[in-house]
Amino acid sequence: MPGNLVAVIGSTHRRVHDQLFFVSIVLMNETDDLQLIREVQQGNGESFGKLLAKYEKAIFNAAYRIIRDYEDAKDVTQNVFLKAYENLGGFDPRHRFFSWIYRIAINESINLCKSKRRFEVAEDTRVESNTPEKLLSRTELGRVIEKALMSLGLEYRVVIVLRHFNDCDYRELSEILEIPEKTVKSRLFTARALLRDILSKRGIL
Amino acid sequence: MSDSHEKYIELMHADIDGAASKEQMAALEEYLATHPEAQRARAELKKLTEVLSQVEPIESPADLRKNIMAEVRRRHSVLDFGLGNRRARLQIPLIRYGYALAAGVLLGVVLTGVASKSLSPVEKSDVYGTMMSPKNAGHYVVAEQMKLAAPGLAGSVELSRSGDNEMIVFDLSSGQPAEVELRFDGGQVGLKGFSQEPNNIRSFDAKQGSISFRSEGRQSSTVILASDHRARLPLNVRFYVGGKLVHEATVGATAPRGSSK
Numbered sequence: 215m216p217g218n219l220v221a222v223i224g225s226t227h228r229r230v231h232d233q234l235f236f237v238s239i240v241l242m243n244e245t246d247d248l249q250l251i252r253e254v255q256q257g258n259g260e261s262f263g264k265l266l267a268k269y270e271k272a273i274f275n276a277a278y279r280i281i282r283d284y285e286d287a288k289d290v291t292q293n294v295f296l297k298a299y300e301n302l303g304g305f306d307p308r309h310r311f312f313s314w315i316y317r318i319a320i321n322e323s324i325n326l327c328k329s330k331r332r333f334e335v336a337e338d339t340r341v342e343s344n345t346p347e348k349l350l351s352r353t354e355l356g357r358v359i360e361k362a363l364m365s366l367g368l369e370y371r372v373v374i375v376l377r378h379f380n381d382c383d384y385r386e387l388s389e390i391l392e393i394p395e396k397t398v399k400s401r402l403f404t405a406r407a408l409l410r411d412i413l414s415k416r417g418i419l
Numbered sequence: 420m421s422d423s424h425e426k427y428i429e430l431m432h433a434d435i436d437g438a439a440s441k442e443q444m445a446a447l448e449e450y451l452a453t454h455p456e457a458q459r460a461r462a463e464l465k466k467l468t469e470v471l472s473q474v475e476p477i478e479s480p481a482d483l484r485k486n487i488m489a490e491v492r493r494r495h496s497v498l499d500f501g502l503g504n505r506r507a508r509l510q511i512p513l514i515r516y517g518y519a520l521a522a523g524v525l526l527g528v529v530l531t532g533v534a535s536k537s538l539s540p541v542e543k544s545d546v547y548g549t550m551m552s553p554k555n556a557g558h559y560v561v562a563e564q565m566k567l568a569a570p571g572l573a574g575s576v577e578l579s580r581s582g583d584n585e586m587i588v589f590d591l592s593s594g595q596p597a598e599v600e601l602r603f604d605g606g607q608v609g610l611k612g613f614s615q616e617p618n619n620i621r622s623f624d625a626k627q628g629s630i631s632f633r634s635e636g637r638q639s640s641t642v643i644l645a646s647d648h649r650a651r652l653p654l655n656v657r658f659y660v661g662g663k664l665v666h667e668a669t670v671g672a673t674a675p676r677g678s679s680k
Contacts, residue, residue, distance in 0.1 A: 257617060263488050270487075274479035288480050295487045299494070356474045377436070378471040384438060403432050410467050419466050 247311040254302050262302075265311070266295055272380055273319045279375040280323040280368070282360050290326055294319045313389035316376070320390060324368055355418075362412045370405035377402055424457070431461045435468050559586050562671075569666035572597050572658055578670050584611060585644045585671065587654065591634040598659040600631040601642060604652050612643040 247268075253261035273294055278287035298315050305314065363371050376382040376390065387398040413419045430447040433439040439447065451458050559579035567574045574591035585608075591597060605628030613623060613632070616639045624631045634640055646652065658666040 259491055262491055263484075266484055266487055270484055271476070271479050274483065275476050278477060284480075288483055291479065291483060292487055292490070296490055296494075299491050353475070355470070359471065359474050374471070378468070379474065379476070384436065399429065399432065402436075403429065406432070406464065406467060410463055413467065413470065418470060419463060 248307055251302060251305055251307070251311060254299070255305075262295075262299055265298075269312075269315055270295070273315065276316065276319055276375055276380050277323045279360070279363060279379050280320070280371055281326055282364055286326055286330075287323075290319065290322045294322050297322075310389065313386060316380075316382070316386075316390045317392070320372055320376075324372070327368055358416060358418060359413075362409060362416065362418075365412050366405060366408055369401060370408055373398065373402045374405050374409060424454075427451075427454075427457055428460065431457075431464055434461075435464060559584070565668060565670060567591070567658070567666060567668075569658060569660075571595060571660040572665055576656065576668070576670060578654075583646050585646060585654075587642045587644070587656075587670065589634065589640040589642075591640070592637045593634060593660060595661060597634045597665075598631060598662075599634060599640065600629060600657040600659070602629045602655040602657075603644065604628065608644050608646045608652055610642070611645040613641065615640045 247265065250261045250265050254265075270291065274287055274291045277290040277294070278284065281287050281290065294315065297318055305311070363374060366374065372391070373387060376387055382390065384395045384398050387402070388395045391398065393401075410419060427447060427450045430439055430443050430450075434444060434447060451461060559581040561577060561579045563578040565576045567576060572591060572593045574589065577588045577590075579586045579588070587601065589599060591599070605626075610625050610630060613625075613630070615632070615634075623633075630642060632640055644654075652671060653669045654671040656668050656670060657664055
């Protein structure tokens, strides 16, 4: 099945590339962001486009993983960047733009979830016979994980998304969520335990 | 579960998060060697991490960036960014007002029928708040010019016309912030655009029949009004420095009148 093989290789390559993309955002020199912010504050709206290009994909992915609705994630991402643009005049340069915009994104996503009561998705407790080997594709695995994530409470879902899909470390999680690192760890450990149980029941682990 | 076990569970998480030190790793390995249940817990945790790492990032919508930037550009002429944080926070209500203004302008455009007309590129860009530099607005014809020499304020006011549009350019120079108020018949004239160069709008307010803004240092402010049926209405302009009225003039009438106070 050369076609499938090509698809798998292409898919893996894209995944690695995307993960590197997210990591590169985290590692990106913060002075670059500050320079762009200054330019926007001085009236250069086009510099905002560079900030947008850097963070758009990561913010969209975070929103999508929390909300699990493509169109809503699109709306949230748009709102996030427009809010950031509106409030960039009040941005405190002592903080990191990365944390600031993620905080807006998380708050927007949580608000949308609450308004739509997406967090009340009932947990499916049936034991399924899926195994990683039986899953036909990564896309399908992604759907199972998404479903499992939606079974988590919002505060747990958010830490899993930021840590595992957006590659944020403890410090960044603490900054974004405005909670102490100790609370970050405790929440993350609990979230993993809950997710592990859900995935075990669904035959993934 | 003992406190000791809890401690090692925490170390397992720190390990997969890349946050464990060499000493912590050594202590964890030592503990795992004699605790099979801890080995199972660690294996499950690693498996979970592995499964999560297989989830592919999704592509963001192709038009998302374009749409956001279009909206950013649309808002740009009415948004305000201060040089300092304290100042910028004070400007937030102005930013909010900017949206109301933008919505009002669009509504006004629709109500006055401007949108139904065939607009030139310059005029279209005016409607959406990204005004072209007045210097490039060649189709505007200068109708009136006025020199300004008032206490603490100097410069000029120029009125140009193009079809139903009236463009008023205020080139002002002041030692301290000057407030400009423009009054007109709101029943026949509506705001179509506003911009400032340097592009850092300090303050802007628009109501039916009046517009006010602040000019600081050397600043060029451009107001575009759309009049109904090419009505030639007088525009009353007042200039304030330090809260005091320093000059009042009328532009747009057949016979320009200006008087210093």
